Amino acid sequence: MHSLADSKAQGNRLYFMELSRRECIELLEKIRWGGEPQCPYCGSRRASPMDKGLRHHCNDCFTSYSVTVGTIFHKTHVDLQKWFRTIELLAQQPQNITVRALANTIEVSKDTAASMLNRIKTLKREDPNFLKEICLALEKRNNKDN
Numbered sequence: 467m468h469s470l471a472d473s474k475a476q477g478n479r480l481y482f483m484e485l486s487r488r489e490c491i492e493l494l495e496k497i498r499w500g501g502e503p504q505c506p507y508c509g510s511r512r513a514s515p516m517d518k519g520l521r522h523h524c525n526d527c528f529t530s531y532s533v534t535v536g537t538i539f540h541k542t543h544v545d546l547q548k549w550f551r552t553i554e555l556l557a558q559q560p561q562n563i564t565v566r567a568l569a570n571t572i573e574v575s576k577d578t579a580a581s582m583l584n585r586i587k588t589l590k591r592e593d594p595n596f597l598k599e600i601c602l603a604l605e606k607r608n609n610k611d612n
């Protein structure tokens with residue numbers, strides 16, 4: 467069994483590029499909302515940008531929210547960049563990723579890596595299209611960069 471680092475050395479293509487937090491959020495917003503913020507609490511589309519557009523304030527129910535509310539990425543204390551990288555790695559080599567390898571690759575604890583793998587597995591079962599759209603968006607972006 468070889469590690470992720472080995473497969474990279476062997477030239478297997480890993481779809482990884484450094485996305486900024488903003489790019490990750492914009493990518494998710496495009497997938498979930500078509501780019502137009504929608505309040506997860508009341509459904510309103512009337513929003514004002516907060517934190518330079520990384521969060522939104524609902525002009526109808528006055529709560530603030532980000533695009534991760536209601537997704538597996540919410541309240542995990544793991545950067546979206548690390549989530550997206552994990553999703554890419556899983557898409558590329560689902561068999562090869564152990565908890566330990568993932569923890570080393572994205573620099574999180576083994577507990578966190580295990581919990582991320584579980585959440586992604588659940589998402590794959592419950593909302594495969596959402597996961598697929600994330601993969602497609604990442605792949606498209608990666609191809610554009612090369």
Ligand SMILES: [Zn+2]
Nearest residue numbers: 505508524527
């Ligand atoms: Zn609202």
